[in-house]
Amino acid sequence: MSDWWRGGVIYQVYPRSFQDSNGNGVGDLPGIIDRLGHIASLGVDCIWLSPITQSPQADMGYDVSEYTQVDPLFGSLQDFDQLIEQAHALGLKVIMDQVVSHTSDQHPWFRESCFSRENARSDWYVWADANPDGSPPNNWLSVFGGSAWEWHTSRKQYYLHNFLAAQPDLNFHNPDVQDAVLDVMRFWLDRGLDGFRLDTVNYYFHDAKMRSNPPLKSLKGLPATNPYDMQSHKFSKSQPENVAWLKKLRKLLDQYPGTTTVGEVGDDERGLELMKLYTSGSDMLHQCYSFDFLGPKFTAKHFRSKVEAFFADGETGWPCWSFSNHDVIRHMTRWAPHSVSPADLARQAAALMLTLKGSVGLYQGEELGLPEADILYEELTDPRGIRFWPEDKGRDGCRTPMPWQHDLTHAGFTTGKPWLPVKPAHSALSVDVQNHDPASTLNAYRTLLAWRKSHPSLRTGDIAFFKCDEPVLAYRRSGESKDLICVFNLSADPRNVKLSKVELALEPVSHNATLDGASLQLGPNGFAILPAPVGEGRVSYKAG
Template sequence: MTLELNRDWWRGAVIYQIYPRSYQDSNGDGIGDLAGIVERLPYIASLGVDAIWISPFFTSPMKDFGYDVSDYCDVDPMFGTLADFDAVIDTAHRLGVRVMIDLVLSHTSDQHPWFVESRASRDNARADWYVWADPKPDGTPPTNWLSIFGGSAWQWDARREQYYLHNFLVSQPDLNFHNPDVQNALLDVGRFWLNRGVDGFRLDTINFYVHDIELRDNPPLAPELRNATIAPSVNPYNHQEHLYDKNRPENFDFLRKLRAVMEPFGAAAVGEVGDAQRGLEIMGQYTAGDDLMQMCYAFEFLAADAPTATRIIEVLNKVDEVAADGWACWAFSNHDVMRHASRWNLPPAAQRMFASLIIALRGSVCFYQGEELGLPEADVAFEDLQDPYGIEFWPEFKGRDGCRTPMVWEPSNQNGGFTEGRPWLPVSSEHLALSVTAQEQDPSALLHHYRRAIAFRHAHPALMTGDHGGLNASGEVISFTRSAGDETIFCAFNISDTPSDLEMPKGTWDTIGEDLGSAHPSADGKLHLGPWQVWFARKRG
């Protein structure tokens, strides 16, 4: 089944991210799979989301859990078969939910047949499909570029007596986008999945595709400009300004080609922009006009520190400055960062407020599985770690396993209804009381707040696709308006545990969003916001 063609379905959409290893296991092997997703799609549809984004399920040796692809056009047996994927598409579409898949185009696994052939000699048909370079005269790597996973981004290969580039794991060699044959092969990958019915792509590390063909060294980054948004603070990756190993202007040519492939299908893409200094600027560049990507997200709200009112307004103003012609996709959590309930140390009332905030922002929205349950970060013991990132930098950085533990569906057993076998990561006992079944039976549970917030967004065109204005931070209260057509909505959020007052905006306003805890103005003409309280109001006349 295909959904009605709507080229703007993505604008203002709410997208639910599924990490398939951890969503639902259908066969008892302890690993989530595509058939498990099919089983849980009615639940996902009940949230009211517009689309799902499924993290990689392609054939892979799983050194980086699917982000190291060895066959772009098949399903890894641990996740099922192409027929299982077709069932995901058919079931989701029948339920009115679109399907986006995670394409990892910047690099492959070192077990991909393309790389196996490329490394065999310097003169084979795919010799130039990856980024190969001779050593410097003293035998050291060609540049000073560093890997996100630590150490040099170059690995010596004795077969070719050359280095190859890997921005991530040594087992994830980077493709050479300066080769037109590489670009065409990757565009064919996109066509393969579009023809199977996918509605769009999440594009992993979209700004890493193209490297500097001159192989120039990155300059050092001043200590005061370093931050740990992209890599943990213990990683020297933060010591460079990444001008030449990513963010290259030649990337625009490929993105335009990819958009042209997607256009006949009405498909949309959201790109992950990994850059600690220029993320919003690149997001604006990559989503400008109608021939590049529809959406991108940067890491501003995936950062470690809880955002202050001033910081939130600063980010939104910066987006207006550098991405006025683009479109953001906002997220507070995903599979790469500590869950924001723990990262920002949020009590339940604060989690509700942040859910209400994100659905009011101009842009589209991504929710990460379990976020709607308020799952905290799981504490995974070192002996249970699977993530190579955490194993490398333990204990200063514990990796990403804490946000990737299995979804909890019901509290009656230690595996939370995720599997009948031994789960690939242990289920947190702290999560069991927050299971879907437990929250379905509690009208006051966070799960129902997320449903109401999503429905509220869909009920108001101003929140879905409208402009914003009047961005303001007053103490720890932020406020702005959203407007579309004849609808204007005023949004205010107390992002602290201290009561605050706000001057009422001019005009006549009707309070809306009562089921989200929206405040009511008092007779004195002031708006009294309790801790973590919100106010939504629609302008009358």
């Protein structure tokens, strides 16, 4: 099925933290191969591998020094080929992070580019002269703090880096750069890869006139932990030239039927707009990865407004929703204030994610209900956390190793010293403990994922929201022969909801929910899924 990705479920593997096979404390490709059975048992469609290509690891692989080699830390190209073969045998697609908005400063392209202003790759990166007073050419800032410009003594110019100074930005205004990037992608597609998660897909182009960014109006004068959050990034990213480039990229993917692209759009001001633009029609990206549900907001209004806004103009694009990933605090910790039971919150989050319209991104450990790990300063590896501690503790807390077996050292992740610690709270939620508990979060995920596959309307059907007061979220998913009514109590207090024209029966995946005639009682973080004839069924809830 060439459009398997539409409504598909993608499971993100963070290779460093999935399974170590050689005792060096870092996860690797052979370790992932050993654990493919676990991923397949969930019932997902695809694996997304975070970066595995050669890298100095200044930003955990998001600084690539060789695009067509697996970093020895993770294994070899032969291990990669074996992973693809065995995943495909289990019915799993595989996509990988493709980080091409920037490279490592150790990449041969950059080493050549910085050598002089007159060489074959002199214009492959974004170089600019200093202002007369020696300052950078404009006010653009780095996501990791400070100026986005770094002085290079050989060129006697500044180069642009939207992230670390060790991650210089490629110049996509140069057609040779575009061709080189397409060659890299072709290399992996020829090895059987099923597509790419495109890191920072809206950072490819910068404003050719190098205009300074204006301040962010909504900040209202309050300083942010990171100065980057005080700018409106009007000129440093999300440029109009990106559209033509993404069409060029899609033409390549169309030569490999059944492949997909998932674009990561990082733009707080225009994120939803860009997601729709970048996935509109059949000549753009297949889907875009949303940041909208990766924050602390846990309200019916928030979920409804984002989904409705995306599909407001009809189905002109396709989203991939996620609640957690390798860059944010795990949702079990972010949303804990709205729950009295972590198990109930985990199950509700799974049901909500798997019934929204769009594709689904699940992050490793999410199926175990893992909370954010409490990392000490001396345990940090993330450059963002080291720089902005303690107001921003960085991303290490969501990147700690998978707990596989509770009674083994480091929960079975490694026989050596893990690169990040396995905390006791995670060991208690390990896979072996939950495998044998029918009521566990892990088995709830398996049940919900299997149930989703039995309802085509949940993969591709329409969605329509009912008007309900907080904290009740309710919507209809429409199918050809049967609709599903989905009702969620996004709070730690019981709620009574009125129903009409709904078959008085609950789908078996419902949780903390009971029916008494037309009255639906939802316990803390309870949810109900009800079948209804096409176009029929009403849900109403008035607070107070």
